[in-house]
Amino acid sequence: MRILSMLWSNLWGRPRTLLFPKRPVVTERFRGLVRFDPALCSGCAICKMRCTAKAIEFKAGKGEFTWSYEPGQCTFCGRCVEGCKDHALSQDSECPPIYTAIGELKTAYTVARKTTVKPAAAPQPAVAAPAAVPAIPASGETE
Amino acid sequence: MNLWNKLMCYSRRHSPWLFHMNGGSCNGCDIELIASLTPRYDAEQLGVRLEGSPRHADILCITGPITKTAVNAVKTVYDQVCDPKAVIAIGSCPATTNVFVESRTLAGPLNKHIPVDVFVPGCPPRPDAIILGVAKAAEILAERAGKKQIAEPVVMPLVGPGCNGACACGGEAKTAANPEEVAQ
Amino acid sequence: MNLITALARLLIFPGLVFAVPAAWFFLWVERKAVARMQGRIGPPFMQPFFDFVKLMGKSTPPRNGIGGLLMRAWPLIAVSSAAGAVGLLPVLPASGGFQGDLILLLALLELPSMCIIAAGFSSGSIFGEIGSAREAVLSVSYNIVFLLAIVSIAASQHTFSLAALAQQSASPLRWLGILAILVCLPAKLHLNPFSLPNAEQEIYSGPITEYAGPELAMWELSHGLEWVAATGLVATLAAPVLATWWAAALVFVALCFGLVLLLSVVAAATARLQIDTTVRFYWQCTLIFAVLAVASALFMRFRA
Numbered sequence A: 001m002r003i004l005s006m007l008w009s010n011l012w013g014r015p016r017t018l019l020f021p022k023r024p025v026v027t028e029r030f031r032g033l034v035r036f037d038p039a040l041c042s043g044c045a046i047c048k049m050r051c052t053a054k055a056i057e058f059k060a061g062k063g064e065f066t067w068s069y070e071p072g073q074c075t076f077c078g079r080c081v082e083g084c085k086d087h088a089l090s091q092d093s094e095c096p097p098i099y100t101a102i103g104e105l106k107t108a109y110t111v112a113r114k115t116t117v118k119p120a121a122a123p124q125p126a127v128a129a130p131a132a133v134p135a136i137p138a139s140g141e142t143e
Numbered sequence B: 001m002n003l004w005n006k007l008m009c010y011s012r013r014h015s016p017w018l019f020h021m022n023g024g025s026c027n028g029c030d031i032e033l034i035a036s037l038t039p040r041y042d043a044e045q046l047g048v049r050l051e052g053s054p055r056h057a058d059i060l061c062i063t064g065p066i067t068k069t070a071v072n073a074v075k076t077v078y079d080q081v082c083d084p085k086a087v088i089a090i091g092s093c094p095a096t097t098n099v100f101v102e103s104r105t106l107a108g109p110l111n112k113h114i115p116v117d118v119f120v121p122g123c124p125p126r127p128d129a130i131i132l133g134v135a136k137a138a139e140i141l142a143e144r145a146g147k148k149q150i151a152e153p154v155v156m157p158l159v160g161p162g163c164n165g166a167c168a169c170g171g172e173a174k175t176a177a178n179p180e181e182v183a184q
Numbered sequence C: 001m002n003l004i005t006a007l008a009r010l011l012i013f014p015g016l017v018f019a020v021p022a023a024w025f026f027l028w029v030e031r032k033a034v035a036r037m038q039g040r041i042g043p044p045f046m047q048p049f050f051d052f053v054k055l056m057g058k059s060t061p062p063r064n065g066i067g068g069l070l071m072r073a074w075p076l077i078a079v080s081s082a083a084g085a086v087g088l089l090p091v092l093p094a095s096g097g098f099q100g101d102l103i104l105l106l107a108l109l110e111l112p113s114m115c116i117i118a119a120g121f122s123s124g125s126i127f128g129e130i131g132s133a134r135e136a137v138l139s140v141s142y143n144i145v146f147l148l149a150i151v152s153i154a155a156s157q158h159t160f161s162l163a164a165l166a167q168q169s170a171s172p173l174r175w176l177g178i179l180a181i182l183v184c185l186p187a188k189l190h191l192n193p194f195s196l197p198n199a200e201q202e203i204y205s206g207p208i209t210e211y212a213g214p215e216l217a218m219w220e221l222s223h224g225l226e227w228v229a230a231t232g233l234v235a236t237l238a239a240p241v242l243a244t245w246w247a248a249a250l251v252f253v254a255l256c257f258g259l260v261l262l263l264s265v266v267a268a269a270t271a272r273l274q275i276d277t278t279v280r281f282y283w284q285c286t287l288i289f290a291v292l293a294v295a296s297a298l299f300m301r302f303r304a
Helices: A002-012 A046-050 A079-083 B002-014 B028-035 B071-080 B092-096 B127-148 B179-183 C003-011 C016-037 C047-056 C065-087 C102-122 C126-157 C162-167 C172-188 C213-238 C245-269 C275-303
Strands: A034-036 A056-060 A064-069 A089-091 A107-112 B017-022 B059-063 B086-090 B118-120
Touching (some): A034 A064, A046 A079, A079 A089, B002 C047, B017 B028, B028 B086, B059 B071, B059 B092, B059 B127, B118 B127, C003 C016, C016 C047, C102 C126, C102 C213, C126 C162, C162 C213, C172 C213, C172 C275
Parallel strands (some): B017 B059
Antiparallel strands (some): A056 A064
């Protein structure tokens, strides 16, 4: 009897379906495509090491590196995002798009390494290890 | 008979019948495929029917990285689906084997064995993404079949054990890069 | 009855021209009603027609030998017998009607399920064989009740002629028989709770597993025509006698529609029963009911 009353109320109520092109709004914790911000990345490659599916590739070159991401390989676990200390990676809260050819969605960025300023070497106190310390000029070195 | 062709193209787009096959998956994508038939996402509004036999279906939905034990079954089922057909690789596994990329029990991604039309990434993909994939595959199928001008139906021989060599290839084409090759 | 009217009844109404769109319409109504009751939207209006057209455009696997020939023949026999059953229904007032017999109608109604059973066996697949075996068991079970109900209806009115049955207004005994037929209808039309031969998860579509393309289109069409024929039979038996032909036709369509909705409610509300429960249901519960109907009909006949 309960079933019949449920069927009756369903029949006269509105269907709960989303009409086709409409898609549901996902929560902001939804883990979608990984987005990369080249301006923030410092090229540590922790994301590549943490990636479970080997979707991130990292090639180091002279003074620059290439970071590429294959969404078809990705399992959207979020380990790369968690591990990035520069917060250069973030995840979309949208579903990844469907595609028709392998490798269609692959993105690659070539980023020049940022110049880093090494902190000025503190003048060694004279009491440091005798004769083992090479004479270091007090001024900082830049690369 | 332009009107008939148009009608046929329209019908193929609006009546995609699926057959779901699990090629070694963890069942996450299978559950999401079944979830796309539930009231909230309702694939039936597109005319989708989940069929019980590969001979009845147009669109083959494959989940899972294709394990070595499943690869022959997948190829046999692909041959059993009648023309015109389309293949959807649901989830990241059939497209690129996802996290199992170094596993020694896999026979490789799906498009190494059968031609794939649509890839729906996700682990697992959301049901609305799967429905979008089905709609796209139905479109691709209708266009491809319309171009092939199926006025007389193309006979699809059963390739595999028991193949009687009735088709033009004489039983040599075990796999194909695209369905046009196998049909010829 | 002249030839023109007979042909019109057979081919136009309630024959082919009416039956085939009505088949698609009733298939759509059932899917839409079940979907709405489940809180979904369901397929758009012309969906069974598009399914049919799409299936006509698919290729079929090669079929060899006599088994192949039989496989191609069964769906055609099913469609033609179901269409014939629809054409035989005494919808319109019998002055120009196709003078058919109740026995003939029953035989034509039985043929589609016989064809499904034969098709499952001739397809050579094990799923087909299991499905056919289940369909055969189901057929034996519900047919006992069905035929007893028909016999009781005919005995209560002293006639087997369809036209005469349609002319006379329904007596209480006839309603008993109609109720028995209604109980058999879900099994005849492969609906839940008696949809065993089509059990997808278990036997991959059952008897029609190996069919594809235009043959499958014919099976779907024969299924739709079975809907029209079976609901039409109950509608003609239950309908009041009306003078004008268009009123009779309208009442017929309305009654069929109502029956389709009723069967959809039953299909949506129940789950598939196993074979032993199904057989037990038909043999235990409804057999008594049908025996009562026959006994009372015979009693009435001997009293009259």
